[in-house]
Amino acid sequence: MKFKMKSLTLGAVLLSGVLLTGCQSEPNTLTFTPAPPKASMNVNQSAVVYVTTRDLRNTPEISSYVKDGQLLKLSASPELTQLFQQIEQQDLVSKGFRIGMANNSNAAVTVDIQQFYAKVNQGNLRYDIDSKIQLAIHVQGRRGQFTKNINAGRTHSGAFSARNSEIQKVLGETFNEVVESIYKDQEVANAINQYAN
Template identity: 55%
Template sequence: MRFAKLSALTLLSTALLTACQSQPSNTLTFTPSSPIMQQFNVANQRAVLNVVTRDVRQAPEVSSYVHNDKIHKLFAQPSVTQLFDQVIKQNLNAKGFRIAATPAQSNTNVIVNITQFFANVEQGNLRYKITAKVRVNVQVQGAKGQFNKNIGSTRTQEGAFNADNANIQKVLGQALEDTIQSLYKDQEIANAINQNW
């Protein structure tokens, strides 16, 4: 009987230790903010836009760090492409532009290239440092010319011991939100659309 109790206790201890060492999620979920309602510009209705969003980064992950002596990669949900496609379309709609259902219906192309969306994690024995960078390049292509603008943000956080998903989500989310707000406040892209179609 004593052996059975000892075996049960050993099995329970092993299960608890295994649960404590389980891998954290490999997904970070982002919810982009909507543009603040601004005055709808009816003059912008003349431009019909074909919006293309592309992730041109070298790798699909948004961060990676060491967990239990293994590289743990993190990915965005929704994808980085879906995030910025939503953001740019919301932004252009709020400013009065029409989005074409097909490229043939448009008179101007708006191309968003996501060049950076990554949180670099440096970990030591007692401290960590997270540096998140989000950068996009917005191109306007119309019959009368082209326009390019880079928009982005960098955020950093340092802390004690090891970084985790929540720390990375916070810093990367701040850099994302800074970039989104810069896009929403920008008027140069809207002006370029109106000048180039």
């Protein structure tokens, strides 16, 4: 009798564990990892650059959608300001600039995150994901200033309802396009050299 009771209890615990695992919700965080820059270092650069990043978006989430009658808001990891700070610093270092503090730099570079969002529209049988990332990179030096705008967008449609994996894919492709644009750009580096001294 004891053996039957233990077996029944063990079976109930295992069954409840399996059922709860199947009911787990998706995480509310999407992770972004930038590729390293491919530029070869220019050792002739002499400017020391101070880099800051500002998040100018109206909402902190990067996407939201309705699932099972509940509004799910997704956030980014790492935070977008940390992410683009890292990207811009890696880019400038790969192009030969040194990163410094505000009091010992020749130029200031500010990255403004104006938009980073995936809009999800869902119907009964279809969903659409429209992602858009918009940045403004400002260079401020003693002899002037310069602004470079970088934008990218993607659209994806699918059957039934959107999931985090689809949103991650579309927003990730848009993010990678923006990162590649930052790495390929020479206008910001030229502006630093022009306005720094």
